[in-house]
Amino acid sequence: MSRDFREVDRETLFLLPPSVQDWLPEDHLARFVVEIVDSLDLGRLTSAYGHGGKRAYHPGMLLALLFYGYATGVFSSRKLEQATWDSVAFRTIAANSHPDHDTIAAFRKRFVEELPDLFVQILMMARSMGLVKLGGVSLDGTKVQANASKHKALSWEYATRLEAQLEAEVERLMALAEAADDEAEVDIPEELKRREDRLEAIRAARAEMEARAAARHEEKEKVWREKMEARSQREKRSGHKSGGKPPSPPQPGPGAKDQVNLTDPESRIMKTADGFEQACNAQAVVDNTSHLIVAAHVSDAVNDKQQVVPALEHLATAADAVGRPEAMLADGGYHSAANLALCEDHGLVPFIAEGRQAHNLPLATRRSELPALPADGDVVARSRHRMATPEGKAVYARRKATVETVFGVIKEVMGFRRFHLRGLRAASG
Secondary structure (H helix, E strand, C coil): CCCCCCCCCCCCCCCCCCCHHHCCCCCCHHHHHHHHHHCCCCHHHHCCCCCCCCCCCCHHHHHHHHHHHHHCCCCCHHHHHHHHHHCHHHHHHCCCCCCCHHHHHHHHHHCHHHHHHHHHHHHHHHHHCCCCCCCEEEEEEEEEECCCCHHHEEEHHHHHHHHHHHHHHHHHHHHHHHHCCCCCCCCHHHHHHHHHHHHHHHHHHHHHHHHHHHHHHHHHHHHHHHHHHHHHHHHHHHCCCCCCCCCCCCCCCCCCCCEEECCCCCCEEEEECCEEEEEEEEEEEEECCCCCEEEEEEECCCCCHHHHHHHHHHHHHCHHHHCCCCEEEECHHHCCHHHHHHHHHCCCEEEECCCCCCCCCCHHHHCCCCCCCCCCCCHHHHHHHHHHCHHHHHHHCCCCCCHHHHHHHHHHHCCCCECCCCCHHHHHC
16 A cells, blocks of 8 residues: 655645734744844934935844844855845745845945844843843854965065066066057057056055054064063162173164965964964953953954954943943963053952963872962962962863864854954954
8 A cells, every 4th residue: 555645736826915923933044133133223224314215124034134144154145145045034024025145235234233232132132131141251262264264375585576577577568668669469559458457566565564664663662662662661779780792782673474365364374273364363361250242353463472462442431231240250361560450450369360260280299289479479479379379270161162262153053263354353243
């Protein structure tokens, strides 16, 4: 006897008009995203639209489309457009409409500046729902690939050589043009334009490298002066000259290997787990209890030492939404006397490692008596003592289970390993 299967009927019309509300279960993530977006104040978005022309898609729908896309690993505007046809969830969010990829891309770029305000609104909602109970936060960074190839990076040495070569070629082409050689086998105006366009790009890259070198020299010179001042003070106290050579002053100007990427000049070559990549440094401050990101920014700095200042500034901006944390956890990449003092100035107890933490310490070391904190101990001494206490070690141990978990979810679960927009402003959005 043959098996009786359910009928597959793709031709019969619906007797009643279907509703998008019937397409998803009540507890589906897409419904939650729509409810969150519907509760946001989108006045800054809606007021940006004029009254003429074709009727625009509502910014709330496009925003929900982006939020759900990022939450489920769909980032490309073309893939988001396709998903409004292929995916029931995306089709529900878009109310059975299909905004094209140009519309989605333009919306994402246009409202980059408004996203931080929406981010704060969502944090306020999370706090009202009891999800954020800010006590301690963890700060860390992760390198995210830029929307540019590292092979499009131009070094100072090569740019200098290439500029001279192109200038010589332009001179030869100009000489040919003046000779009016009708038998020339090249299109002189076209060749001239192509070389002049390349020269313009190279000169812009060289100007950017010079600006970066000037900023770097200023910072290095400041450090050099501080070292020389400290050396002078030691000599005055001791009454004799310090041993060894004094530190050499930094040399101004770009180095031969300084680079700028022609596709995205605001990204940098950075060392990652997969080798050197064209990337940006994404920073996140994460609530230690809920694992929610409460502040975030993107930097072009290769190391993390300069990222405490912007992180504290973003925390202060979100203070009304999430409150003020009591402690800041960070790894050794953020350690400096200035950063420790900044945390204390902002009312945060810093738990910042002073270098790489050793594992599997000998029993005698683990059970050794903790030295007393000197009465005149500075901010570094206080931090060192705090991190050596059992309580300090227990607090700091929470760091890996908070912010690194968040980065793991973003990169491994959501698949976000590359920015789709260029420039720090767009990447931050």
